[in-house]
Amino acid sequence: MxxxxxxxxxxxxxxxxxxxxxxxxxxxxxxxxxxxxxxxxxxxxxxxxxxxxxxxxxxxxxxxxxxxxxxxxxxxxxxxxxxxxxxxxxxxxxxxxxxxxxxxxxxxxxxxxxxxxxxxxxxxxxxxxxxxxxxxxxxxxxxxxxxxxxxxxxxxxxxxxxxxxxxxxxxSVSMAAAAVRLAQRIFDKISHQNVLFIGAGEMIELCATHFAAQNPKTLTIANRTLERGEALAHRFNGHAIRLAELPDQLAKYDIVVSCTASSLPIIGLGMVERAIKARRHKPMFMVDIAVPRDIESEVGRLDDVFLYTVDDLGAAVQTGLxxxxxxxxxxxxxxxxxxxxxxxxxxxxxVVPVIQELRETSEAVRMAELERARKLLAKGEDIDIVLEALSKGLTAKFLHGPQQALHNAQGDERARLAALLPQLFRTKR
Missing domain, CATH: 3.30.460.30 (Glutamyl-tRNA reductase, N-terminal domain)
Structure with a gap:
């Protein structure tokens, strides 16, 4: 194995x-x-x-x-x-x-x-x-x-x-706390910013908890299932939107944190370019914690976008190491x-298979000797003679293998067997 x-x-x-x-x-x-x-x-x-x-x-x-x-x-x-x-x-x-x-x-x-x-x-x-x-x-x-x-x-x-x-x-400094610290480098006060979270899983919940502690201007959850998004948003006095609304709504947000299970990007370069134009090039801070990524990597090349991936958060979380x-x-x-x-x-x-095989072999020997004893008793043999024959038969059968192995071995192998057998049979040398 x-x-x-x-x-x-x-x-x-x-x-x-x-x-x-x-x-x-x-x-x-x-x-x-x-x-x-x-x-x-x-x-x-x-x-x-x-x-x-x-x-x-x-x-x-x-x-x-x-x-x-x-x-x-x-x-x-x-x-x-x-x-x-x-x-x-x-x-x-x-x-x-x-x-x-x-x-x-x-x-x-x-x-x-x-x-x-x-x-x-x-x-x-x-x-x-x-x-x-x-x-x-x-x-x-x-x-x-x-x-x-x-x-x-x-x-x-x-x-x-x-x-x-x-x-x-x-x-320890969590990924969520690190995201807040990075956002504070871009914006003096998160309390003046509109924050959008994309997804409603455990990581988004953690991030929303940390950002909500900074009392942002607004807090929004965008999720494929509106009901689940609303349930999470309610905890932070925010509101929810559907993912399908992102193209029209993205420009409203200064901070965007995304973590979904989507296998394809949710936010493309064109969507962000239109949002930045509508914002008149006001900076946008974006964190993509998803793997596979939710935000196309090309977005990071835009002058007015600060895009961080899960790997980019690595240095920030080393505080307190x-x-x-x-x-x-x-x-x-x-x-x-x-x-x-x-x-x-x-x-x-x-050794389990070896032990199992040993038990099966021993059981076969025991049953054979027991059947032999029953036949002798059925013929009217004296019970003491039958028990004596049974015990001798069992002993002889169990010792036959070790005796043969010891007899056939030579040199160092025989010495190892001679030392091992007393341990196996718990006998005194």
């Missing part, structure tokens, strides 16, 4: 590539099934192959446990080819940006991700919820088996331990201990 993680994140790949490899939320289940089918080609059994996919604005990762012939390197290569094939990308274009983590490195990575150690915002809590969602989707698609189920259960337990026993989340280094070291120590514990469990799983 090869346990592995293959993916890319904000440290290994630019947003222009991450958006090509992102999995829309409504396609995760289908992608998990496709991954298992991909692994199930050839000698591997689809029933035993496992897969889970985590896809956020900062990362896309495929976790797998499979039995692909050729060992862990072949499994990693197959997984990387799956990501390229699924997204119709040239393998040579994608491969340099992928990290490939086998066995305990995959486990360590999952523990670190869930604990917030691998995030753009060190210690941020959103990733744990995103990982739990990914696991639920994988389970619903039949992607979780013995190994990934156990790994993710331990992942969540480790994340809880890290967050409750360390200060890894202390002093020094204060968290002690917590990081403590968290890493916890994770390392839990990784070794999980790998010990993995090793123990390797």
């Amino acid at each position: 090869q346990l592995l993680a293959v993916g890319l994140n904000h440290t290994t790949a630019p947003v222009s590539l991450r958006e090509k490899v992102a999995f829309p939320a409504d396609q995760i289940g289908q992608a998990v099934a496709s991954a298992r089918a991909w692994f199930g080609r050839g000698a591997s059994s689809l029933a035993s192959d496992e897969a889970a996919i985590l896809s956020t604005c900062n990362r896309t990762e495929l976790y797998a446990a499979n039995h692909i012939p050729g060992g862990v390197e072949a499994a990693i290569d197959s997984t990387a080819h799956f990501l390229a094939q699924y997204h119709s990308l040239p393998y040579a274009e994608l491969r340099p940006y992928l990290y490939t983590l086998p066995q305990e490195n995959a486990v360590r990575h999952a523990f670190r991700v869930a604990s917030g150690l691998d995030s753009m915002v060190l210690g941020e809590p959103q990733i744990l919820g995103q990982m739990k969602d990914a696991v639920r989707q994988a389970e619903a698609a039949g992607g979780l088996g013995t190994y990934l189920h156990q790994m993710f259960q331990r992942t969540f337990a480790v994340a809880k331990e890290v967050r409750t026993t360390t200060e890894i989340g202390a002093h 020094e204060n968290r280094q002690a917590a990081v070291a403590q968290a890493e120590a916890i994770i390392e201990t839990r990784v070794q514990s999980f790998m010990h469990w993995i090793d123990s799983r390797a």
